[in-house]
Amino acid sequence: MKVLVPIKRVIDYNVKVRVKPDHSNVDLANTKMAINPFCEIAIEEAVRLKEAGIATEVIAISIGDKSCQEQLRTALALGADRAIQIETDENLDALNIAKLLQKVVEEEQPQLVILGKQSIDSDNNQTGQMLAALTGMPQGTFASEVKFIDDKVNVTREVDGGLQTVALSLPAIVTTDLRLNEPRYATLPNIMKAKRKPLVVRPAADFGIDLSPRTKLLKVTPPAERKAGVMVKSIDELIDKLRNEAKVIS
Amino acid sequence: MSILVIVEHDNSSLKAETLKTVGAAQKIGGDITLLVAGFNCQDVVDAAVKVNGVNKVIVCDNAVYEHHLAENLSLLVTELASDYEHILATALTTGKNFMPRVAALLDVAQISDIIDVESSDTFIRPIYAGNAIATVQSLDNKKVITVRTTGFDAVATDGNAEVVKLDTVTDAGISSHVSDELTVSERPDLGAARVVISGGRGMQNGDNFKLLDGIADKLGAAIGASRAAVDAGFVPNDMQVGQTGKIVAPDLYIAVGISGAIQHLAGMKDSKVIVAINKDPEAPIFQVADYGIVADLFDALPELESKL
Structure with missing residues (x-):
């Protein structure tokens, strides 16, 4: 079974985000970048499926400029067998990303596509579901467990109030939540090996899809700061403030 | 303009967050229709007709919609979509699951997690975990939107909308519900608690x-x-x-x-x-x-x- 893992290059989650002074976007110049944490969980899950003898090949794919090859090499070091970069300098909407991925799904015919549930930059939480819609596949989003039973995959999902398990026919789309697994670190020998694994670059324009933007980013501003509050000395004072000043308890 | 809001519920009660999503719909402005898709969900319908500012409640009561499976629900919403310029759902796990599927089927972008409305096509949403706030304009003729309820006030519940029953059943036949493991608690929901x-x-x-x-x-x-x-x-x-x-x-x-x-x-x-x-x-x-x-x-x- 072939498993496709789309990944995204994003700002490292430990780095504080700064908004550009002209409010055109956030400032990513000279910022440390990494694989989106949810995508890292997706790679780990795919590699574990291969180690368990369920998956036969793991293909990592990323859409972006040349710099995302760095994240694809990391995916290869973590255990992916080969990588595809769809090259574009544009910052594409999730729908257009899903359309490009749909073309690759048609070519590669994977039985499973595992994606992160959302990227920590745009926070959209859309690509997996959109890819599922375009390919007509079922979706197991926000997965905390993935189990293959006969010709189906059972996905346990993190939902409001607890967990929901659904059974999906294959091929299927899974998007990862935090508790699905704990990603491994790439070892030095594997990082060296990854340099020799195949990485194919394909221009986005070659897929013949209309990639014109569907949204326009008008402005990015820093969030409103909360004004600093007061320190209280005792529980009695706290209760008094909550009751008589903030009036949030009776 | 007309707006379709998909009601978030568990077949027995309407989730309070829906009232805030309707608040967002009012801020966009237009005729508001609610969709209740579920199974044995009459109590939800009874609550939905009382939501203020709503003209019509479309009800689709069928086992196919019991667990709000995205594959089935997205087909239903897509079928209804032609009558509306805006389609809104609450940005909880159900809405986050099926709405992007609706958007892709309609070939439009989704605007996720809006916290404010600037105009009928321009919305405010947090990015980078709320460390930046983006103003985003939709260039599509139809807007598919999920609403983060912390940004909007709940509407009152003393309305009286008309109910329209729908017999449409759209079973994609590619997914099924296996089980739920829900945390049982006497306490209010995190999302709704004061x-x-x-x-x-x-x-x-x-x-x-x-x-x-x-x-x-x-x-x-x-x-x-x-x-x-x-x-x-x-x-x-x-x-x-x-x-x-x-x-x-x-x-x-x-x-x-x-x-x-x-x-x-x-x-x-x-x-x-x-x-x-x-x-x-x-x-x-x-x-x-x-x-x-x-x-x-x-x-x-x-x-x-x-x-x-």
């Missing part, structure tokens, strides 16, 4: 979360947790407040033994009043707290409980 009290790594273990129970009882509060407490295995993930968990904005948020990592603040900083109890005076949580107290939580919590 008061939330959350514990962090400072709670030290899961047992100590019981120290929050008595206070939660007295205040009618929901109990939450930081991601650190969830990752440490103290409590289940559905209690998590933060960028990767629930986003809450109660009248009163009490953070106990929580340092205040960016990822936690993203989930609670829109609360009206924030109280922080932490023994570390340098904890970043104090920078967003309206009232802070430097204290050992194992002393402070019993005292707070006894004095409330």
